[in-house]
């Protein structure tokens with residue numbers, strides 16, 4: 001039984017780990033989602049943060065705990081879990097390519113965060129709204145089409161149904177989450193940009209139809225999109 005430590009009210013970066021564990025059918029305890037009197041809540045996250053603990057402790061959630069091992073960084077967590085659950089190629093080059101792709105997904109997620117919080121995460125959105133509108137415009141007009149075109153070309157060059165060819169890896173789940181989040185946050189801009197990325201849309205559909213993912217998306221374990229996550233919808237940021 002793995003333990004996942006992540007903010008209980010958000011999909012956030014933790015969702016890339018949840019999707020991997022769900023697709024794998026791996027049992028996990030989403031610790032902070034337990035009631036506070038059963039060890040859950042945000043205090044359960046805080047007690048692991050900013051280097052608390054032993055053994056090269058991580059800085060920020062998501063954290064994965066597997067016995068003695070506690071890991072932070074989405075890329076590291078997925079690179080650990082993927083090969084153990086058939087969601088990564090077996091060879092070294094393939095494993096590194098899966099990690100490269102997932103780190104790229106995580107980069108885009110960081111840019112999405114910075115559209116609504118371009119100055120500081122510690123400030124409210126309303127305190128940085130003019131800057132957010134400028135950042136979101138640059139994201140919508142330049143970065144969003146560039147990122148989607150990149151993933152489109154990776155899919156085309158792989159020649160299969162998934163980013164690395166015929167077999168799904170955890171980065172496919174990450175790209176699915178990214179596209180879903182973009183659709184929520186920037187519905188107009190994303191629809192427009194996806195018109196030029198049919199292979200990305202096909203991948204999104206393919207991942208959504210994977211039986212365990214489809215069941216998860218319908219379950220209460222999937223936290224709804226909301227106002228506090230990385231992917232947020234502000235109409236003014238959608239252009």
Ligand SMILES: N[C@@H](CCC(=O)N[C@@H](CS)C(=O)NCC(=O)O)C(=O)O
Nearest residue numbers: 012013060061062072073074075106
């Ligand atoms: N590069 C890290 C970023 C981790 C991160 O920024 N976590 C956020 C939540 S998604 C957080 O809670 N950060 C708290 C902090 O930076 O103090 C990763 O990919 O896991």
